[in-house]
Amino acid sequence: MSLSSSKTLVGLALASVLATGCEPPPVVPTADQRQNQQLSRIEGQVVVQSQARGNAIVLLYDAARPPPPQGSGRPLSFTVIPAQKLFGPAAPGSSGPFTAPFSFSLVAPGRYLLRGFIDADTCLTGATPCHGPDFIPWFSITGEPNAGDVGGAAVDPVTRVPRVVEVAAGPDGALQAASGVIVSFSDSSTVPTERPAFRVEGGSRFDPSEGSKRLDLVPLRVQEGVVSAGHPGLVVRCVDDNGDGFPDDANGDGQPDLWPRVVVRKLTGWPGLSEAQQLADENDLDRDGILDAVGADYPRDDGTSDGLPDQVVLAAVLAPDPALMDALLEYDESPCVEVVPSLRVVVQPQALDVRDPLKRMPLQSVPSGRYAITLVQFTGQTWRVPNELSPTLAPEDGLPPVESQSFVLEVP
Numbered sequence: 001m002s003l004s005s006s007k008t009l010v011g012l013a014l015a016s017v018l019a020t021g022c023e024p025p026p027v028v029p030t031a032d033q034r035q036n037q038q039l040s041r042i043e044g045q046v047v048v049q050s051q052a053r054g055n056a057i058v059l060l061y062d063a064a065r066p067p068p069p070q071g072s073g074r075p076l077s078f079t080v081i082p083a084q085k086l087f088g089p090a091a092p093g094s095s096g097p098f099t100a101p102f103s104f105s106l107v108a109p110g111r112y113l114l115r116g117f118i119d120a121d122t123c124l125t126g127a128t129p130c131h132g133p134d135f136i137p138w139f140s141i142t143g144e145p146n147a148g149d150v151g152g153a154a155v156d157p158v159t160r161v162p163r164v165v166e167v168a169a170g171p172d173g174a175l176q177a178a179s180g181v182i183v184s185f186s187d188s189s190t191v192p193t194e195r196p197a198f199r200v201e202g203g204s205r206f207d208p209s210e211g212s213k214r215l216d217l218v219p220l221r222v223q224e225g226v227v228s229a230g231h232p233g234l235v236v237r238c239v240d241d242n243g244d245g246f247p248d249d250a251n252g253d254g255q256p257d258l259w260p261r262v263v264v265r266k267l268t269g270w271p272g273l274s275e276a277q278q279l280a281d282e283n284d285l286d287r288d289g290i291l292d293a294v295g296a297d298y299p300r301d302d303g304t305s306d307g308l309p310d311q312v313v314l315a316a317v318l319a320p321d322p323a324l325m326d327a328l329l330e331y332d333e334s335p336c337v338e339v340v341p342s343l344r345v346v347v348q349p350q351a352l353d354v355r356d357p358l359k360r361m362p363l364q365s366v367p368s369g370r371y372a373i374t375l376v377q378f379t380g381q382t383w384r385v386p387n388e389l390s391p392t393l394a395p396e397d398g399l400p401p402v403e404s405q406s407f408v409l410e411v412p
Contacts (some may be wrong), residue, residue, distance in 0.1 A: 040167050042112065043103040044154075044181030046081055049096050051187060052150045053124035054133050056081040056116060058102050058183055063111035063164045065289060068380040071357070072263070074289030076112075077104055078137060083121060092125050095187065102183065109175060112165045114154040114183050117145040117191070134228050139388045139397065140279075141227060144381050147194045152185030196260055196375040197222065197230035197383045198343075199404035206409050208349030208366040213409075214319070217343045217375065222389065224400040229383075234260070234343050236320065237378050238328060238336035247328075247336055256328060256336065258318055259378035262345050264409065266312040267370040269296075275392045282369070283309035291355060298353070299364040311355045312367055314409075315348040345373070347409065371409040 046056050058079050065073030079102050086100040123130035136142035145151065154163045163181075170176040202215040221230035238247035239257035247256030266282040273280075280287045283295030295309030320328075320343070327338050351363040374384040388399055390406035 038169075038175040039106045039108055040175045040177045041103055041105045042107050042114070042165055042167065042178045042181060043101065044179065044183065045099050046086065046102055046116070046152070046183045046185065048086060048098045048118065048150075048152075048185040049187065050118060050150045050185055050190075051093055051095050051125070052118045052120045052148070052190070053083055053087055053092070054119040054121040054149075055083050055135070056086055056100070056102075056118055056152070056185065057135055058114060058116040058152075060104055060107075061113040061115065063113050066113055066162075067115060068376045068382055069259075069261075069378060070380075072289070074287075076288075077107075079104060080135075083124065083133075107167050107178075109167050109169070112167070112178075113162055114165060114181065116152040116183055116185065118150040118152070118185055119145070120148045120150065122148065131228055134226065136226060139399065140384060141197075141222075141229060141387050141389060141399075144195060145191045146228060146381075147191055147231075149191045150185050150187060151189035151191060152183055154181055154183045157182075191379055191381070193235050193377070193379065193381075194231040195229050195381040195383050196234055196377045198234065198375060198385070200373060200385060200407045201342075204407060204410050206347060206371075206411050208411065211349060213347040215345045215347065215373070215409075217345060217373075219341065220402070220404065222400060222402060225398065227389070227400055231339075233339035233341055234375075235377065236260070236318075236324065236328070236338050236340055236343065239378075240336070255325065258320065258328075260318075260343075260375040262316045262318060263374040263376065264314040264316045264347055264371050265374065266314075266367060267372055267408065269369045275390070276388075278370075279372075279386060279388070279393075281372070282312060284311075296367075298351070298367055300353070301362040301364050303364065308355065310353040310363075312363070313352055313354050314366065314371060315350040315352060316373075317346050317348070319344040319346045366411055368411045371411065373407075373409065 059075040060077045061067055061073050061075060065071055067073050081100045081102055087098050119133040119135040121133045123132055156163050165178045165181055167178050197220040198217040199220045200215055201218055206213040219232055219234050237259045241248055250257050268280045268282045283291050285292060291309050291311055297305055298310050299305055324340060328336050349366060351366040353361040353363055372384050374382055376382050385405050385407045387405050388397055389402040391401035391403055394401040
């Protein structure tokens with residue numbers, strides 16, 4: 001059984017020949033572009049080598065918009081393979097391999113990445129205390145893996161780099177299905193930590209004319225109802241993108257680059273929106289991770305404009321205390337990691353348009369409005385405030401209300 005967050009297009013045509021010898025009516029393309037789309041599918045097998053038990057979640061991404069930590073893409077669709085179908089009556093402790101088919105239907109031409117995780121149900125392994133599966137795709141605070149879940153992806157079998165799956169036309173011009181895709185899961189990719197849930201201390205008002213704004217991010221634990229998130233501390237880890245075992249220093253400031261990364265992004269300011277709609281990023285009202293065709297465009301620092309909707313973020317950096325940096329630098333090689341009781345962030349009076357992530361364009365001024373704060377962990381797990389735990393939203397969704405999760409940074 002599979003679920004899909006994308007809208008399903010269903011067409012049904014009935015034609016009858018009312019008398020022998022009648023010619024069938026001519027069939028012509030409709031003016032509805034949705035009915036003229038060529039769509040195909042991606043299908044294959046999930047292969048699991050793990051002692052974990054739970055539903056397998058497979059997520060589909062546009063290859064040009066990879067998910068964290070490589071990018072900020074959001075899933076285009078997802079499918080769920082139930083644990084019973086995948087693992088059957090296998091004894092606890094068995095690592096398989098286990099296999100089961102998966103499929104994405106109604107896939108448009110394009111290049112895609114497939115990622116996923118086993119939504120671990122520790123009750124199936126006899127653990128006490130235990131927790132059941134907690135993936136709920138409809139909320140940002142329940143739509144990502146937690147500690148103990150097992151990661152997976154479609155990768156090249158030799159190099160292990162992510163595989164790009166292409167849906168394209170074949171020699172006859174017809175759109176071809178992408179079949180035989182393998183999405184692999186292994187205990188070596190077990191998620192080591194919880195999501196970086198946090199609350200913010202430091203006041204919500206930010207006046208750029210007064211200089212930088214300091215905020216302290218404090219770990220948050222929520223263990224109530226369907227929400228199980230957070231950890232007593234926030235994990236700080238050195239960046240090692242080149243894999244040489246030593247911390248990177250991409251900006252050459254003599255200090256190691258650090259995870260988590262912090263993103264301060266402008267929220268929508270359209271009047272008349274519901275509380276839930278106000279969680280949307282500016283120029284992404286449908287919250288699909290793709291900028292809208294029409295939206296707010298702000299002058300750049302040279303006074304010019306490209307006439308396209310902007311993706312506005314504020315320049316922000318981690319500002320760890322000297323004791324933390326000393327502790328991190330004691331490591332001669334990886335892991336270079338510490339767990340801290342709080343983390344300071346400095347938001348600078350500089351706005352950028354990051355519509356093109358490779359070409360960050362400074363803006364002439366900081367646009368007024370509401371801004372959300374997101375932490376991106378080295379595992380790709382994220383946490384953002386505000387979110388659906390805001391007391392004005394949580395009750396209607398059956399979620400526990402948490403006052404701190406309504407925080408927004410306000411620029412007058």
